Amino acid sequence: MARIIAGVASSHVPPLGAAIDNKQTEEPYWKRVFSGFEKSKEWMRQTRPDVCIVVYNDHASAFSVEIVPTFALGCAAEFPPADEGWGPRPVPVVKGHPQLAAHIAQSVILDEFDITVVNKMTVDHGLTVPMNLLFGSPNEWPCPVIPLAVNVVLYPPPTGHRCFMLGRAIRKAVEAYPEDLRVVVFGTGGMSHQISGPRAGLINSKFDKAFLDNLTKDPQKLARIPHLEYMREAGAEGIEMVMWLIMRGALDDKVDETYRFYTVPASNTAVGHIILENRAKGAKATGKRKAAAPKLKRAAARAKVHRIHS
Amino acid sequence: MAREQHDYDDIPGTFVFDQERSRQGYGINMFCMSLMADENRKAFKANEAEYLKKFNLTPEQTDAVLKRDYNRMLELGGNIYFTAKLGATDGHSFRHLAAVMTGSTQEHYASMMLAGGRSVEGNRSRSGKFDKPGRVAARPAKKASTPKARKGKAAKPKAKTRAKKSKK
Numbered sequence: 001m002a003r004i005i006a007g008v009a010s011s012h013v014p015p016l017g018a019a020i021d022n023k024q025t026e027e028p029y030w031k032r033v034f035s036g037f038e039k040s041k042e043w044m045r046q047t048r049p050d051v052c053i054v055v056y057n058d059h060a061s062a063f064s065v066e067i068v069p070t071f072a073l074g075c076a077a078e079f080p081p082a083d084e085g086w087g088p089r090p091v092p093v094v095k096g097h098p099q100l101a102a103h104i105a106q107s108v109i110l111d112e113f114d115i116t117v118v119n120k121m122t123v124d125h126g127l128t129v130p131m132n133l134l135f136g137s138p139n140e141w142p143c144p145v146i147p148l149a150v151n152v153v154l155y156p157p158p159t160g161h162r163c164f165m166l167g168r169a170i171r172k173a174v175e176a177y178p179e180d181l182r183v184v185v186f187g188t189g190g191m192s193h194q195i196s197g198p199r200a201g202l203i204n205s206k207f208d209k210a211f212l213d214n215l216t217k218d219p220q221k222l223a224r225i226p227h228l229e230y231m232r233e234a235g236a237e238g239i240e241m242v243m244w245l246i247m248r249g250a251l252d253d254k255v256d257e258t259y260r261f262y263t264v265p266a267s268n269t270a271v272g273h274i275i276l277e278n279r280a281k282g283a284k285a286t287g288k289r290k291a292a293a294p295k296l297k298r299a300a301a302r303a304k305v306h307r308i309h310s
Numbered sequence: 311m312a313r314e315q316h317d318y319d320d321i322p323g324t325f326v327f328d329q330e331r332s333r334q335g336y337g338i339n340m341f342c343m344s345l346m347a348d349e350n351r352k353a354f355k356a357n358e359a360e361y362l363k364k365f366n367l368t369p370e371q372t373d374a375v376l377k378r379d380y381n382r383m384l385e386l387g388g389n390i391y392f393t394a395k396l397g398a399t400d401g402h403s404f405r406h407l408a409a410v411m412t413g414s415t416q417e418h419y420a421s422m423m424l425a426g427g428r429s430v431e432g433n434r435s436r437s438g439k440f441d442k443p444g445r446v447a448a449r450p451a452k453k454a455s456t457p458k459a460r461k462g463k464a465a466k467p468k469a470k471t472r473a474k475k476s477k478k
Contacts, residue, residue, distance in 0.1 A: 015404075059391045060339075060342075060343060060389070060391040060392050060395070064339065064340065064343045064392075065332060065336055065339045065340065065343075065389075065392075066340075068332075083346065085345075085346060085395055085398045086398075153327065153389060153391060154327060154328075154329070154332050154389075155318075155326050155327055155328040155329070156328070192427075194324070194428075195390055195404070195408065196324070196325065196327075196384055196389075196390035196411065197323050197324050197325050197381060197384055197390075197411055198322075198323030198324075198381060198411060198412055198413065199321070199322055199323030199324050199412075199428065199433055200323075200408050200411050200412050200428075201408065201412060201419060201422055201423055201427050201428040202427060202428045202429075202430060202433060203423075203426060203427025203428065203429075203430075204430040205426070206443070207430070207443070227318075228317050228318055228321075231318055231321055231324065231326065232318075232321050232430075232434050232435070232440065233430060233434070233443060236321075236324050236326060237390075264426055264427060265423040265424065265426075265427055267404070267405075267423070268404070268408060268423060268427075270427070
């Protein structure tokens with residue numbers, strides 16, 4: 001059976017893509033950002049997922065204002081990089097997993113998530129930048145990817161709660177897929193930023209850090225954040241963070257936080273990144289060992305508390 | 311009919327691209343989208359006013375585009391991901407657009423970002439009714455982090471808000 005083993009969240013700032021494409025990642029300004037992903041790339045090399053589901057948003061590339069799907073699931077065999085005005089990014093074509101994607105579409109629609117099935121789509125920096133951050137710049141992406149494009153451009157985007165519940169429906173779909181696949185889900189976008197209007201440049205690190213804390217410990221709380229609060233506290237474009245809740249909903253209720261990175265700024269944006277792992281149920285050896293330590297600590301903590309109170 | 315008022319209209323310096331603005335700004339955004347093709351960029355540059363006629367803009371929208379008034383474009387239904395394509399057609403970086411929209415210079419904007427960006431304190435609410443952080447996310451998780459971090463989070467916001475207010 002397929003199962004979701006981990007979730008990754010990451011900002012998708014376009015200049016990060018430009019810095020990679022123009023080989024500027026060693027420049028001090030950018031190195032500060034990219035160095036935060038070195039451990040993540042190592043983690044990804046060890047984890048070697050069979051498939052990634054990447055939740056992201058399109059930025060007037062594949063979708064203009066002619067058609068605005070709230071949730072668009074990429075069911076094609078491949079997704080070429082989009083031309084965002086400077087020619088397509090020099091990254092590999094993203095190979096899909098049409099069979100698993102079709103299975104997810106069928107399952108989540110019957111679970112009352114009326115997603116749009118997309119069989120032809122280009123993918124922009126919203127998807128390819130997080131791929132670079134976690135996989136580096138290989139000649140071919142190491143695994144198939146199912147893109148899930150979420151509308152966060154035209155207000156209102158889906159609510160955080162809706163996103164969280166879609167994540168759950170995706171988990172259910174993946175777990176019912178007969179092939180033995182290990183799946184990692186990406187939530188991308190954010191963190192706090194505003195790039196439009198006189199308030200552009202807004203950053204709210206306090207909000208971001210609390211969001212990261214709660215993403216691990218109390219995602220239900222995050223699922224209740226109203227849109228107004230995202231826009232007021234984290235900037236008009238900070239509302240992208242609802243996409244992280246799809247990733248979180250796809251994970252188990254209790255997860256282990258493997259890694260976290262946060263820095264300000266990358267261009268106009270606060271960069272946030274987190275890796276969350278489901279607690280091992282017959283996971284690979286490396287994953288098992290990592291998950292075992294906090295479990296032991298928790299057991300020890302429980303024992304201690306018990307003694308004090310008895 | 312005047313624009314319907316929404317709770318988010320209270321956020322200062324922000325034009326939320328909502329359904330009404332999307333309806334109103336369809337022409338602006340489709341015009342900007344057309345600039346993805348090189349031949350269209352050339353046609354636009356050759357005669358801007360003439361090129362814009364294809365997109366059924368209102369006189370106010372046409373004026374905003376011709377004057378490169380990016381805030382006005384947003385107010386009249388343009389969306390930043392689309393209007394950025396106009397900026398790119400003019401050969402401008404996004405930083406140029408940010409400076410124009412914030413009434414700043416590129417250097418000043420860049421140094422503000424390096425210093426941690428624009429603070430949310432004093433930038434939450436036009437009416438002043440919502441000057442405090444929101445309820446849900448501004449607090450750490452119940453079992454969050456170290457006691458030190460918790461202490462810091464509980465104590466700081468009020469002090470900062472006061473400091474900003476007194477400055478103004």
